[in-house]
Amino acid sequence: MTHTMYGSPASLFTGKARAYLDWKRVDYREIAPNMQIRDEVIMPAIGRMIIPVIETEDGAMLQDTSLMIDHFEAANGGPSVYPGTPRQNFAARLLECYGDEWLVLPAMHYRWNYNEDWILEEFGRNMMPGAPRDQQIAAGTMVGKQFRGFVPMLGINEATIPGIEASYEALLADLDTHFSQHPFLLGSRPSIGDYGLIGPLYAHLYRDPASGEIMKRLAPHVAGWVESMVSPKTPLSGEFLADDEVPETLLPVLSRMMREHVPFLSATATLLTDWLDQNPDADLPRGVGLAPFEIEGVRGEGIARTFSLWMLQRALDYLDTLNSDERASCEALLRAVGGDALIGFSMPVRLAYENHTLTAGST
Ligand SMILES: N[C@@H](CCC(=O)N[C@@H](CS)C(=O)NCC(=O)O)C(=O)O
Missing domain, CATH: 3.40.30.10 (Glutaredoxin)
Known part of the structure; x- marks a missing residue:
C-alpha cells in the first residue's frame, strides 16, 4: 500500500x-x-x-x-523544509502564510480574467478524461462556476485589478532578482516558504497558458524556480544559507507582505473579535465580513477569512518557542521590513484546526 x-x-x-x-x-x-x-x-x-x-x-x-x-x-524524518535557525524559520513561515492566503488574489485574477475558456475545459478534461470535448466543457463549466464565484468575494474587480497587477508584476521583479542569485528562498534547499509560494505561482500563474506567458516573459528566473520546485532534480538535498541569513533580496518580498497582507489580517482579526462578541456559541464561519485592503495605492475589500488567521498564528506561535535573543533577532527582521504590527500581534482568540474544522478556543 x-x-x-x-x-x-x-x-x-x-x-x-x-x-x-x-x-x-x-x-x-x-x-x-x-x-x-x-x-x-x-x-x-x-x-x-x-x-x-x-x-x-x-x-x-x-x-x-x-x-x-x-x-x-x-x-x-530526514532533511527538513523547516530551517533550523530562528530568522530563516520565521521568515519561511511568514512567506507560507503570504503565498497560501494572499497570493490567491493574483492567482485567481489571472486564471479567471486571462484563462477562463482554457481552465473550464481543463477542469472537464481532468474530471472526465476520455469523454467527448463538449461534455468535458459542460462538466468543467459546472465546477468552474463555484471557483469563478470566489473572484469578486476576494475583492478582485475592475477597480482593484490595476493594483493587483501592479503588485504582482513588482513581486515578480523582486523574486526574479532573488532567484537569479539563489536557487530557493533561503539557499539551495526549498523551505516551507517556497512551498507557500509555489501554490499560487505554479498552477494558476505558470501552468495556465496566458499566465505562464506573462511569468516567462517578465521573470524567467521565477519560471525557472517554479520548474525546479515542481520537478525536483535533487530531492532531499541542499542547504539553507549559513548564519541564519535572510538574504537582502527577500526583504522587498517580506515588505510587500507587511504592506499589503498584514493590514488585511489585522482587519480580519478585528472583525473576528466583533463576530465572537456577537456569536459567543456559534461555530466559526469561513468568513467574518469584508475587510479593507490597499494594494499599490488601490483600495478594495475582500472576504475576511478566519483560516488566514490560523496560518498567521502558526508563524507567530513559532516566536513563542524561541529564547529572548532569538526572538529579538526575528523582531529586528520584522522592523526592517515594516512588520511592527506583528510584534505583539494579538489574536482575538486561539484558533485550532482539528478534525478538518477550524475552531475558536479561549483568548
Ligand atoms: N488550506 C487548504 C486550502 C485548500 C483549498 O482551498 N483547496 C481548493 C482547491 S486548490 C478547494 O478545494 N477549494 C474548495 C473550497 O474552498 O470550497 C490547504 O492548504 O489544503
Whole structure:
C-alpha cells in the first residue's frame, strides 16, 4: 500500500502538496477526484468538498497542506523544509502564510480574467478524461462556476485589478532578482516558504497558458524556480544559507507582505473579535465580513477569512518557542521590513484546526 493524494493538476493547493511530496520522496499516487470520490471519500471524511486530501497508507485522512507537510516531516524524518535557525524559520513561515492566503488574489485574477475558456475545459478534461470535448466543457463549466464565484468575494474587480497587477508584476521583479542569485528562498534547499509560494505561482500563474506567458516573459528566473520546485532534480538535498541569513533580496518580498497582507489580517482579526462578541456559541464561519485592503495605492475589500488567521498564528506561535535573543533577532527582521504590527500581534482568540474544522478556543 502507498499513500493516495486526491488532487487535481489545476489545483493551487494540490500543486503545493505535490511539490513537497516529490522533494520529500514520499511514495504516493495521485488521483483526480470524480463525483464518486467526492461523494464517497472526500465528503464523508472531511465534511466538505476540498482538495487536496491524502489518505495515508494506514488509512488516516489528511487535509490542509500545512498539516500534510508537518505529518511527513515528522513521519519520514530526514532533511527538513523547516530551517533550523530562528530568522530563516520565521521568515519561511511568514512567506507560507503570504503565498497560501494572499497570493490567491493574483492567482485567481489571472486564471479567471486571462484563462477562463482554457481552465473550464481543463477542469472537464481532468474530471472526465476520455469523454467527448463538449461534455468535458459542460462538466468543467459546472465546477468552474463555484471557483469563478470566489473572484469578486476576494475583492478582485475592475477597480482593484490595476493594483493587483501592479503588485504582482513588482513581486515578480523582486523574486526574479532573488532567484537569479539563489536557487530557493533561503539557499539551495526549498523551505516551507517556497512551498507557500509555489501554490499560487505554479498552477494558476505558470501552468495556465496566458499566465505562464506573462511569468516567462517578465521573470524567467521565477519560471525557472517554479520548474525546479515542481520537478525536483535533487530531492532531499541542499542547504539553507549559513548564519541564519535572510538574504537582502527577500526583504522587498517580506515588505510587500507587511504592506499589503498584514493590514488585511489585522482587519480580519478585528472583525473576528466583533463576530465572537456577537456569536459567543456559534461555530466559526469561513468568513467574518469584508475587510479593507490597499494594494499599490488601490483600495478594495475582500472576504475576511478566519483560516488566514490560523496560518498567521502558526508563524507567530513559532516566536513563542524561541529564547529572548532569538526572538529579538526575528523582531529586528520584522522592523526592517515594516512588520511592527506583528510584534505583539494579538489574536482575538486561539484558533485550532482539528478534525478538518477550524475552531475558536479561549483568548
Ligand atoms: N488550506 C487548504 C486550502 C485548500 C483549498 O482551498 N483547496 C481548493 C482547491 S486548490 C478547494 O478545494 N477549494 C474548495 C473550497 O474552498 O470550497 C490547504 O492548504 O489544503
